[in-house]
Amino acid sequence: MHPGLWREVWILVGIAVTSLVLGAFTGRPFLIAxxxxxxxxxxxxRHLQRLHHWLLNRQGGEIPDAEGLWGDVFNEIRKLxxxxxxxxDQLTDMLGRFQSAASAMPDAMVIxxxxGDIEWANPAARLLGIKYPRDAxxxxxxxxxxxxxxxxxxxxxxxxxxEVTSPDSRETHVSIQITPFGSSQKLVIGRDVTRLVRLEQMRRSFVANVSHELRTPLTVLGGYVETLRQMDQIGxxxxxxHLAIMHEQSLRMQxxxxxxLMLSKLETAPPRAHDETVDIAALLSGLKEQAELLSGEQRHAISLEADRSLKLLGSREELTSAFSNLINNAVRYTPAGGTIRLTWRASGRGTEFTVTDTGEGIAPEHFPYLTERFYRVDTARSRSSGGTGLGLSIVKHVLLRHDATLEIExxxxxxxxxRCLFPEQRIAHS
Ligand SMILES: Nc1ncnc2c1ncn2[C@@H]1O[C@H](COP(=O)(O)OP(=O)(O)OP(=O)(O)O)[C@@H](O)[C@H]1O
Ligand SMILES: [Mg+2]
Structure with a gap:
């Protein structure tokens, strides 16, 4: 038997014995008992009433103290x-952690x-047009x-x-997956896949553009080959x-x-450290001679003004490609006899390379798109002059890899x- 219960039995036995003894003296054993x-x-x-009272007003205070069996009962309740x-506490803590993890999640979660009614949702559920608790x-x-x-x-x-478009913004694409859980509830998870969708669109349009650009020279080449094959005699x-045209088309494909290849190299190769000290003045005088050759009969007036003491830390190959693209554009999009000025000098904002021409110019609405692949202001003109629309895209990537920026006026x-603006840390003074 439990010791507390023994104690109670002893108390009862004690009361009985005491009543008998005192009763023998007083002659009133029953009254004393x-x-x-x-x-x-x-x-x-009284103990029962205290326990009852405490149970009714539990938040009110400490569990009462007592001795004996009641003391044991109170102690057990206290332990429990x-x-x-x-x-x-542990459950509240866990729930709190789960809720803050769910709140921090970039994916929408809805229970x-x-x-099919909303029971709970995290803040990212706005991707699905849901605001919790408003929409509970x-x-x-x-x-x-x-x-x-x-x-x-x-x-x-x-x-x-x-995949659906988000009610929050028509530009946002959300991928939604429903997962049944519990007895009959469902967990809806929505993920923002806008970037993936855009990349996929870019990939598709890139493949379409490349195919389109290759198709024209290939068709011309194929046509000439076919004509030559069918001719019995030819002077x-x-x-x-015929061969000159075929050569021109193959050069265009080349x-x-x-x-x-240059673009893909620029995009995939890790950025190289400041590997070479490039003598830009010397590089530009070589490019100026090439530009004069390209200008040929058009006789553009091409001038170069370069500060020989300013060298650039970077990749000679990449810079040559970027600068020649800008200079060739100036020659190609400036009518015969026009002026082209090349400068390389320090300015208040860094060191800059500028190409200024007196050509046809570009309307400002085209500026944001000029460095996109295959973008041409006048597609027919650019194509007829042999342009692919990749030149400024190459310029942008080269400048990015040299911490520089491109400005167009x-x-x-x-x-x-x-204007290509290079930061001070890219310049070596000699
Ligand atoms: N100096 C310029 N003057 C007028 N328009 C220009 C000039 N430079 C570029 N453009 C316009 O910007 C477009 C994009 O130039 P970009 O160099 O990227 O392509 P492209 O010259 O057509 O082809 P690529 O350089 O690949 O042979 C050109 O098609 C042209 O319309
Ligand atoms: Mg170009």
Whole structure:
């Protein structure tokens, strides 16, 4: 038997014995026994009442103290309370951590009831047009009104995800996946896949552009080969003319492939450290001679003004490619007899290379797109002059790899200035 219970039994036996002994003296054993047991019952009921009172007002205070069996009962309750409190704390702590993790998640998370009502959502659920707790209890399908999603939710086959545009912004693409869990609840997870969708669009348009650019010279080449094959006789002059055109088309394809390879190298190669000290003045005088050759009969007035003491830390090959692209553009898009000025000098904002021409100029609305691959202001003109639309894209990448920026100023009919601005840490003074 429990020691506390023994103690109670002994108290009762004590009361009985005391009543008998005192009763023998006083001749009133029953009265004394009634008093003794009455006191015992009174104390018993008082402890019970204290326990009852404490149970009713638990938050009110400490559990009462007592001796004996009641003391044991109170102690056990105290221990139990402590354990429950500890477990509650642990659960609250875990719940708190789960909620802050879910809140920090960039993916939208929504818990739906069996009926499809919103039970809980994290802050990123705004991707799906849901704001919690404002939308608690609402139907998800009422907030995310997309016919494809409605069909996906109705079908109930959730092995694959579905892509929709976000109700929050038409520009944002969200991939949604539903996962059933618990008895009949559902977890909806939405992920922003805008970047992936854009990359995919870029990849598609890139492949389409390359194919398109290659198709024209290939068609011309194929046509000439076919014509030559069908001819029984051909004069040497005609043959030379045909071959010259074929040569020109193959050169065009060669240029396109070279530019594409250059771009891919610039994009994939890790940025090189300040590997070479490039004598820009010498490099530019070589490029000026090439520009004069390209200008040929058009006789542009090409001038060069370069500070020989300013050397550039970078890649000679890449800089040559970027600067020659800018200079060739100036020659190609400036009418015969126009002026082209090349300068390399220190300015208040760093050191700059500028190409200024008196050519046809570019309207400002084209500026943001000029460095995009295959972008040309006048597609027909550029193509007829052998342009692929990759030149300025190469310039942008080379400058990026040299911590430099490109600035464009232009007036239609007046001319343009392309300025490459290099930061001080890229310059070596000699
Ligand atoms: N100096 C300039 N003056 C007028 N327009 C220019 C000038 N430089 C570039 N452009 C315009 O910007 C477009 C993009 O130039 P970019 O050098 O990227 O391509 P491209 O010259 O057409 O072809 P590529 O350089 O690849 O042979 C050109 O098609 C042209 O319309
Ligand atoms: Mg160009």
């Amino acid at each position: 009634a008093l003794g047991f009455g006191l015992y019952i009174f104390l018993f009921l 309370m402590k354990q429950t409190g500890h477990r509650e 739906l009831s069996q009926q 209890g609402m139907r998800l399908l009422n907030l995310l009104r997309d016919p494809d999603f409605a069909e996906y939710a109705r079908r109930g086959e959730y092995t694959e995800s579905i 040497i002059e005609d043959l030379k003319k 240029r396109l492939v070279d530019d594409l 232009s007036d239609v009919g007046q001319g343009s200035t392309f």
